[in-house]
Amino acid sequence: MTITTTTAGARPRRAPALGGALKRAATGLLGVLMTLLLASVVSFVVLRAVPGDPARLIVGPLATPDVLAGVRAQLGLDDPLWLQYLRYVRDFATLQWGYSYSNGADVTAVMAARLPATLELALWAFLFAVVGAVVVATLASFRGGAFATVAKVVSLVGLGTPQFWVALVLILVLGSSGLGVLPGPSGRLTSFLEPPAHVTGLYTVDGLLAGQPIVFSDALAHLALPAISLAIIPGAFLTRLLTANQNDVARSPFVTVVRSKGVSRWAAHRRHVLHNALLPSVSSAGLVLASLITGSVLVESVFNWPGIGQVLVQGIQRQDFAVVQAFVLLSAVLYVAANTVADIAVALLDPRLRVRGGSK
Amino acid sequence: MKGTRVQAGTAVVLLAVLVLLAVAGIFLRGTATTVDVANALVPPGPGHWFGTDAQGRDVFARVAVGTSIALASGLGAVAVGGGLGLVIALVCGLGPRWLDAVLVRLLDAVMAFPALLLALAVTMAFGTGLLTALVGVVVTVVPVFARTLRAEARRATSEPFVQAARTIGLSTPHLAVRHVVPYLGTTFSVQTAANVGNVILVLSGLSFIGVGAQPPTPEWGAMITEGLQNALTGQWWIGVFPGLALLVTVVAVNLLADSIPAVRAARLARRRTSRPRREATAPAPVEA
Numbered sequence: 001m002t003i004t005t006t007t008a009g010a011r012p013r014r015a016p017a018l019g020g021a022l023k024r025a026a027t028g029l030l031g032v033l034m035t036l037l038l039a040s041v042v043s044f045v046v047l048r049a050v051p052g053d054p055a056r057l058i059v060g061p062l063a064t065p066d067v068l069a070g071v072r073a074q075l076g077l078d079d080p081l082w083l084q085y086l087r088y089v090r091d092f093a094t095l096q097w098g099y100s101y102s103n104g105a106d107v108t109a110v111m112a113a114r115l116p117a118t119l120e121l122a123l124w125a126f127l128f129a130v131v132g133a134v135v136v137a138t139l140a141s142f143r144g145g146a147f148a149t150v151a152k153v154v155s156l157v158g159l160g161t162p163q164f165w166v167a168l169v170l171i172l173v174l175g176s177s178g179l180g181v182l183p184g185p186s187g188r189l190t191s192f193l194e195p196p197a198h199v200t201g202l203y204t205v206d207g208l209l210a211g212q213p214i215v216f217s218d219a220l221a222h223l224a225l226p227a228i229s230l231a232i233i234p235g236a237f238l239t240r241l242l243t244a245n246q247n248d249v250a251r252s253p254f255v256t257v258v259r260s261k262g263v264s265r266w267a268a269h270r271r272h273v274l275h276n277a278l279l280p281s282v283s284s285a286g287l288v289l290a291s292l293i294t295g296s297v298l299v300e301s302v303f304n305w306p307g308i309g310q311v312l313v314q315g316i317q318r319q320d321f322a323v324v325q326a327f328v329l330l331s332a333v334l335y336v337a338a339n340t341v342a343d344i345a346v347a348l349l350d351p352r353l354r355v356r357g358g359s360k
Numbered sequence: 361m362k363g364t365r366v367q368a369g370t371a372v373v374l375l376a377v378l379v380l381l382a383v384a385g386i387f388l389r390g391t392a393t394t395v396d397v398a399n400a401l402v403p404p405g406p407g408h409w410f411g412t413d414a415q416g417r418d419v420f421a422r423v424a425v426g427t428s429i430a431l432a433s434g435l436g437a438v439a440v441g442g443g444l445g446l447v448i449a450l451v452c453g454l455g456p457r458w459l460d461a462v463l464v465r466l467l468d469a470v471m472a473f474p475a476l477l478l479a480l481a482v483t484m485a486f487g488t489g490l491l492t493a494l495v496g497v498v499v500t501v502v503p504v505f506a507r508t509l510r511a512e513a514r515r516a517t518s519e520p521f522v523q524a525a526r527t528i529g530l531s532t533p534h535l536a537v538r539h540v541v542p543y544l545g546t547t548f549s550v551q552t553a554a555n556v557g558n559v560i561l562v563l564s565g566l567s568f569i570g571v572g573a574q575p576p577t578p579e580w581g582a583m584i585t586e587g588l589q590n591a592l593t594g595q596w597w598i599g600v601f602p603g604l605a606l607l608v609t610v611v612a613v614n615l616l617a618d619s620i621p622a623v624r625a626a627r628l629a630r631r632r633t634s635r636p637r638r639e640a641t642a643p644a645p646v647e648a
Contacts, residue, residue: 165603
């Protein structure tokens with residue numbers, strides 16, 4: 001997990017002195033496109049041009065040379081590399097991600113069908129992580145002392161946690177084979193329940209919209225353990241970040257001024273310290289997203305969760321190369337996109353960055 | 361300050377225990393793969409401290425061998441990846457500007473992939489196995505080192521001692537090895553500690569999803585996969601112990617990484633007060 005290394009991601013871009021926000025945005029966008037282009041080259045080189053023969057992977061080791069040649073021609077593997085690369089980028093950009101023979105459908109269709117499950121899981125995990133981190137970090141920064149020490153140790157341990165192992169332990173302790181409080185690895189709903197009418201594809205949301213509280217609570221119970229397993233690493237990371245940010249802000253002179261005006265310590269902390277500490281953490285959205293993507297790959301298969309992470313793992317086990325290829329490049333695109341959106345959001349939200357002509 | 365010392369002490373104690381376990385693992389290699397179907401699925405007890413798995417193999421022996429595999433592969437991958445990253449950083453820092461710009465863009469592109477997925481792609485390209493998984497992990501480590509060390513190397517070029525060395529006519533390679541590399545020492549050690557934990561996690565993750573070390577090998581991730589198959593029937597020990605070892609290892613390494621900068625800064629501060637004339641050549645402490 002790259003999450004402890006804070007150096008990842010888009011660099012702060014230095015804007016030219018003239019031209020203002022528009023020019024800055026253009027340069028930024030150009031940089032993002034450049035990174036994406038290079039990322040596609042990297043994934044092309046790794047997945048297409050290195051020793052392993054994709055055609056051989058598709059047809060298996062026992063295929064005759066004729067079949068192999070046929071598949072090679074069909075995939076365009078006999079064309080020059082630059083042509084293959086252009087085709088690769090075009091196919092990715094136009095969502096033609098190839099045919100997944102292990103699923104018997106186009107990769108795009110498989111991913112689209114499985115995306116809501118992953119999205120729902122990731123959204124709840126994100127919610128758990130953010131709420132948990134804000135509460136723990138604020139208390140740790142406000143109270144200090146033993147609570148802060150415990151919070152620090154717990155978040156350090158959390159960062160080093162193998163999510164798939166936590167998933168196993170949670171099933172053993174709380175799941176069907178332990179206390180039996182929550183369902184074990186049995187997908188998104190209890191088998192006798194019908195999925196709610198499709199609106200968003202998220203069972204918890206759709207269940208509420210359809211006015212079926214039983215579906216909602218059942219879906220939530222099935223979500224709880226995988227979402228907690230998924231939330232641990234981003235939660236620990238955000239806790240550390242928010243605690244450090246709040247401790248920094250709490251020491252700044254303006255907080256002393258606020259306090260001298262008669263604002264209580266808690267009010268000052270909540271209104272001023274917490275608010276100012278939240279903003280910089282927006283720029284770590286990319287890292288959080290990356291950890292959720294990685295986590296979904298590791299956790300979904302433990303819980304038999306029918307999301308895209310499970311598709312990837314099954315694709316690996318069945319040597320279904322098209323799935324792996326699409327997933328890997330997609331993860332990079334999402335990561336870069338999240339970083340870009342976060343950069344823009346911070347620039348819009350933080351008045352200090354709204355200086356015309358770019359500040360240093 | 362006291363907190364840092366406690367933290368560093370805890371890390372050292374935990375790592376010492378793990379090294380002992382790893383050394384035990386070297387001698388337990390035979391036991392770890394000995395199948396004994398008559399004693400399958402024995403719960404933890406005096407005969408088998410961590411119990412036995414579905415094929416009657418001793419889980420403690422397997423965890424111990426797993427420790428030696430994890431420590432060796434973690435340190436090995438970081439050493440190779442860090443070394444390559446250092447070379448790239450020196451080229452970026454001391455080479456021409458345009459080369460620096462190109463390399464930085466390329467490093468950013470590689471870092472756009474989540475580590476596990478990039479390692480997975482590389483491993484799949486070369487064929488599954490522990491060795492190819494190591495190659496995959498090295499690819500993810502290189503840009504992390506290169507990116508951080510490059511910034512430090514660039515800073516070094518504006519330091520008086522580097523400029524002085526240039527003035528007296530040292531060649532760039534000589535300058536790099538004798539003067540810039542020592543300057544990068546602290547950053548390198550912090551990065552090493554910070555990455556070993558990640559690397560071990562990614563490697564076990566790869567084995568867990570079936571790309572890394574393959575089943576008979578007592579690798580933690582692969583063992584947890586096996587443990588999952590027995591979890592629902594109540595044999596918790598098969599998957600829990602390897603994961604616990606993994607957790608302790610990563611936490612110990614991360615604790616160490618977390619305390620290196622503070623310990624270095626304290627040591628540096630002591631040295632400065634006792635020998636003030638050396639101040640000019642001492643490397644700057646790295647911010648945490």
